[in-house]
Amino acid sequence: MLKAFIVDDEPLARDELAYLLKRSKQIEIVGESDCVENALEKISDLDPDVIFLDIQLADESGIEIAAFVNNLDHPPLIVFATAFDEFALKAFELNAVDYILKPFDEKRVLQTIEKLSKLIENKKQAIPFSTQKHNVVNERSEKLAITIDEKIIIVNIGDILYIGTNEGKTVIATETARYAVSDSLVTFERKLQYSSIIRVHRAYLVNIDAIVEIVPWFNSTYNVIMKDGEKVPVSRTYTKDLKQLLGF
Numbered sequence: 583m584l585k586a587f588i589v590d591d592e593p594l595a596r597d598e599l600a601y602l603l604k605r606s607k608q609i610e611i612v613g614e615s616d617c618v619e620n621a622l623e624k625i626s627d628l629d630p631d632v633i634f635l636d637i638q639l640a641d642e643s644g645i646e647i648a649a650f651v652n653n654l655d656h657p658p659l660i661v662f663a664t665a666f667d668e669f670a671l672k673a674f675e676l677n678a679v680d681y682i683l684k685p686f687d688e689k690r691v692l693q694t695i696e697k698l699s700k701l702i703e704n705k706k707q708a709i710p711f712s713t714q715k716h717n718v719v720n721e722r723s724e725k726l727a728i729t730i731d732e733k734i735i736i737v738n739i740g741d742i743l744y745i746g747t748n749e750g751k752t753v754i755a756t757e758t759a760r761y762a763v764s765d766s767l768v769t770f771e772r773k774l775q776y777s778s779i780i781r782v783h784r785a786y787l788v789n790i791d792a793i794v795e796i797v798p799w800f801n802s803t804y805n806v807i808m809k810d811g812e813k814v815p816v817s818r819t820y821t822k823d824l825k826q827l828l829g830f
């Protein structure tokens with residue numbers, strides 16, 4: 583059963599959506615909120631699988647919540663539930679997996695739940711990267727397309743050293759170039775989940791084949807030194823995964 587959190591400043595809309603979700607018998611409502619501050623606090627504590635999020639919240643914006651969620655170590659899926667379809671494009675730019683309009687239609691809600699269930703199941707069955715195989719799983723391309731100034735640039739995944747966030751931009755670093763893009767770190771994490779590129783910090787993904795040194799830091803954390811000399815932090819959340827992959 584999927585754990586869901588609902589954010590909407592209209593009590594009737596929250597109740598209606600909660601009712602339809604519960605009727606599916608596939609969703610457990612673990613929390614609700616009507617404002618950004620309260621939602622951010624609860625989402626961090628409850629760790630839901632999915633957030634049903636209204637974009638317009640009184641004098642606030644649900645987009646702020648979506649941006650926060652995308653930077654979590656283990657971000658939940660996002661479904662926008664709103665009365666305004668003009669926000670659809672923005673929703674998908676924020677990695678929303680679906681978009682449902684008010685008043686809610688039960689059949690449409692069930693379609694969303696089915697989509698969510700498949701996404702969660704695929705995530706659970708994802709084949710972890712093996713340091714002994716050193717290859718990209720067949721289902722994924724060995725190249726990554728990135729958009730910069732309306733141009734599409736093709737980068738070899740094996741050439742990527744790390745991907746990090748800097749001043750609101752996501753930076754893809756190779757040995758020969760740096761690409762600043764608007765897509766979130768979570769977007770690249772999902773695209774590269776079957777590759778040698780893994781998350782080591784809420785603000786960094788690294789190519790483990792491009793690590794040349796691992797330096798102990800404080801509180802059981804580490805810094806990894808990349809081929810270009812860049813020092814990338816490894817948070818405690820991801821230390822265990824890195825140790826297992828590299829065997830130290």
